[in-house]
Amino acid sequence: MSGELSRDLSGELAEAGLRLGIDGPVATVTLARPERRNAMTGATWFGLARIGEALPADVRVVVVRGEGSSFSSGIDLRMFEPGGVTGQGSFFEAAERAERDDEAFVRWIGEAQAGFMWLRRPEIVSIAAVQGYAIGAGFQLALACDLRVLADDARFCMKEPALGLVPDLTGTKPLVDIVGLPRALEICLTARMVGADEARELGLAEVVVPGDKLDATVADLTAALLAVDHGAATATKRLLQGAPGRTLQEQAQAEAREQSARITTMFGKR
Numbered sequence: 001m002s003g004e005l006s007r008d009l010s011g012e013l014a015e016a017g018l019r020l021g022i023d024g025p026v027a028t029v030t031l032a033r034p035e036r037r038n039a040m041t042g043a044t045w046f047g048l049a050r051i052g053e054a055l056p057a058d059v060r061v062v063v064v065r066g067e068g069s070s071f072s073s074g075i076d077l078r079m080f081e082p083g084g085v086t087g088q089g090s091f092f093e094a095a096e097r098a099e100r101d102d103e104a105f106v107r108w109i110g111e112a113q114a115g116f117m118w119l120r121r122p123e124i125v126s127i128a129a130v131q132g133y134a135i136g137a138g139f140q141l142a143l144a145c146d147l148r149v150l151a152d153d154a155r156f157c158m159k160e161p162a163l164g165l166v167p168d169l170t171g172t173k174p175l176v177d178i179v180g181l182p183r184a185l186e187i188c189l190t191a192r193m194v195g196a197d198e199a200r201e202l203g204l205a206e207v208v209v210p211g212d213k214l215d216a217t218v219a220d221l222t223a224a225l226l227a228v229d230h231g232a233a234t235a236t237k238r239l240l241q242g243a244p245g246r247t248l249q250e251q252a253q254a255e256a257r258e259q260s261a262r263i264t265t266m267f268g269k270r
Contacts, residue, residue, distance in 0.1 A: 113170050
């Protein structure tokens, strides 16, 4: 990332309550509104999408974290008030837009979802480092990441149904994929808290550690991921992502194609 782009992007992200740090092959995305427990607005989601667009090609690991005591308390509840969030509008204004042009509103949500989708790219591995509350959009952001490392005080909650909404930031599919449909229904439709230990039991967390060990654990995991050949890691993630939608025979063929590309890259004529 050039210095000029970095300065421009930093200012844009600061207005959205985000911070981006690049250290060689590692990018750290920080939700930086601790005074509101990193509550999100549309600007947050579009800012996340902007990061995905600007991410340098040599980044291999993306760590997503929240500043302060919580990962994210979810959507900024001021959006439910007529005045909304300054410069961000409110759900009352969103309703007017949807009534005028439903398809345009659906496209707007798609643009917000783009801030979550890029974290699944095969060429990167994304890690959510979660402490405290990860509610609603915060839970969905953690679910958008490939791996989740939780402090022992972490709490997940899919709050949207309790607020009269649906989870719409790409979180429903990974939740069902990980815990199954019945448990996903129970978690969403009761809007209950899922503690760190239960999250680990359900597969929603790869590891749970004391809060003072969170940074070191994420650093160790990042180092282990970087130790693997980047091309092999990208191809393997691509294979694993496609596996649920393929038959065994189709997956075997996909493995063979990916291996052919790896062998050619490593041992073919220069």
